[in-house]
Amino acid sequence: MTPDDAALIASLPALAFQAVLVFARLGAAVMLLPGLGEQEVPATIRLALGLALLALLLPVLAPGLPPAPEQGAEAVRLIVQEAVVGLWLGGLARILTLALAMAGQAIATLIGLQGLLVFDPELGAQGTALGRAFGLMSAVLVLGTGLYAIPLEAMAESYALIPAGAALPLGAAAEAMAAAGAASLDLALRLAAPFVIGAVVLNLALGLLARLAPQVQTFFVAIPGQLLAGVALLMVLAPPMLVAYAQAVRAGFESLPGAR
Known part of the structure; x- marks a missing residue:
């Protein structure tokens, strides 16, 4: 065995820890990313995507990653911390796309x-068929227009804002989640x-009809009229x-942490 081979074998534990550290953030984010992290996407495809991102980013990120700690508890803490950062990044992007389903x-x-x-x-155990259709339409739109690339870029650039091993600023993170939720609800409304x-106008018209012609069964007029007009x-x-x-x-994705 040559000295180079021995050095490579000796560096494998540290490299494996760095790979797990990067995958914790990338894998957690991929679980929630719009379009790519949908429940309809098989878990094997999401896993393959996370591993592909790991293979692309690990050589670039390796110089800035922390070394493997001596204590196992510290290693677990770092991995969990990176997973939390990934869930936060993926959650910010996911909240924005819930507007269409809402x-x-x-x-x-x-x-x-x-x-x-x-x-x-997405929205719970049961939802309306129209809300579910809009949710699937959102995923198709994100994938079809290439918008999914913006959160992926933000995820890769997030290491410049929150280096691996650095603590997530909980106050700023909570404010960002609240702002994303407010923006999503505003867009849905x-x-x-x-x-x-339209519903207000229709109900006003039905109220006037009930006053002007009490003999008319407004309920039987309202239901088909509401459906057809809607x-x-x-x-x-x-x-x-x-x-x-x-x-x-697109505007919301471009405002994600790390997006250019």
Whole structure:
């Protein structure tokens, strides 16, 4: 065995620890990244993506990574800390993309489709069919337009902001999560705003009808009218809604920590 081979074998434990340290952040983030971390994406594909990112970034990041600690407890602490950073980064991107699914839930309630429930892993055990469809549409939009590349770049550049082994600033991290949640809810409300206005106008019209013609069974008029008007409005507004959503998501992704 040559001296070079012996040195390589001696460096393997430190290299393995550094690989686990990087994978803890990358793997945790990939679990939540929009488009790439969807529940419909098989776990093997997400694992392969995390390993591919590890192979790409480890040679670049290795000089700045901490060495393997002597104590096992310290090694576990570093790995858990990196996983928390990855979950935070992936969670910021995921919260932004929930706006379309939340808007779909609100729209379904406003147009009378709240009774059509399906399993929704994003928003809970059950959600409306329209909200689930909007959630899947969000994933397709992120993948189809290439927006997924922005969170990936932010994740790679995050090591310049939060080096491996450095503690996550909990105060700033909590503020960033709260701001992302507020921005997502604001976007969802803006997307659903036309349907709120439509529901108000429809209910006012039905109230006037009930006052002017009490003999008319307004309930039997309201249900089909609400469905037809809501579906027609959705057909008209869906394209501009998706355009506005994509623009807002791009702006939100570009504001992620580490994004350029």
